[in-house]
Amino acid sequence: NAGVTQTPKFRVLKTGQSMTLLCAQDMNHEYMYWYRQDPGMGLRLIHYSVGEGTTAKGEVPDGYNVSRLKKQNFLLGLESAAPSQTSVYFCASGRTGGKSGELFFGEGSRLTVL
Amino acid sequence: GDSVTQMEGPVTLSEEAFLTINCTYTATGYPSLFWYVQYPGEGLQLLLKATKADDKGSNKGFEATYRKETTSFHLEKGSVQVSDSAVYFCALSVRAGSARQLTFGSGTQLTVLP
Numbered sequence: 180n181a182g183v184t185q186t187p188k189f190r191v192l193k194t195g196q197s198m199t200l201l202c203a204q205d206m207n208h209e210y211m212y213w214y215r216q217d218p219g220m221g222l223r224l225i226h227y228s229v230g231e232g233t234t235a236k237g238e239v240p241d242g243y244n245v246s247r248l249k250k251q252n253f254l255l256g257l258e259s260a261a262p263s264q265t266s267v268y269f270c271a272s273g274r275t276g277g278k279s280g281e282l283f284f285g286e287g288s289r290l291t292v293l
Numbered sequence: 294g295d296s297v298t299q300m301e302g303p304v305t306l307s308e309e310a311f312l313t314i315n316c317t318y319t320a321t322g323y324p325s326l327f328w329y330v331q332y333p334g335e336g337l338q339l340l341l342k343a344t345k346a347d348d349k350g351s352n353k354g355f356e357a358t359y360r361k362e363t364t365s366f367h368l369e370k371g372s373v374q375v376s377d378s379a380v381y382f383c384a385l386s387v388r389a390g391s392a393r394q395l396t397f398g399s400g401t402q403l404t405v406l407p
Contacts, residue, residue, distance in 0.1 A: 183336070221382060221397040237394070269336055282395060284336030
């Protein structure tokens with residue numbers, strides 16, 4: 180039972196480098212989300228998608244781009260990484276867009292930008 | 294805007310002690326309320342939820358009651374175990390754009406000592 184899988188789990192970047200985080204879910208969920216988790220700040224929504232081919236901005240979208248070319252995958256890109264993007268990133272998916280609250284989370288991807 | 298404020302941690306208790314983690318919210322309309330738990334090295338998991346006023350959510354010995362008059366959703370457990378050590382997040386579900394989204398509190402770290 181894979182659920183939500185994130186790759187990579189750890190990454191170290193230098194300022195200005197680019198990278199992509201991949202999220203894959205095998206539950207046929209329509210809705211997918213990317214959050215970042217920082218100490219003392221809980222989880223903040225970066226971008227989300229309500230279906231294949233759609234994306235929308237969340238609370239903290241600046242410096243990130245996303246794509247949802249396939250229903251099961253949601254990619255988070257950093258074009259030019261900055262130290263402020265050092266964080267733990269969580270992907271989540273759900274059936275009803277959070278109405279029931281049952282979002283399923285991946286194990287997280289820890290990104291350090293030097 | 295909509296927000297969640299929860300008790301700051303860390304909280305350290307002895308096994309079999311009583312637990313309360315306070316959570317209050319600000320929201321327009323009638324949000325659904327949730328508690329998520331994050332065990333070390335893992336993603337978040339839904340612990341319990343309540344979708345309308347006076348509802349009580351419960352799971353694994355944890356309980357929380359949706360109090361509209363005090364805009365609160367405090368988490369309680371009568372007798373904690375070492376295995377309950379985790380970070381607990383209060384959250385509410387709001388509609389933003391084309392999807393409902395979860396807004397999280399900052400999290401409360403709980404450590405239970407044997």
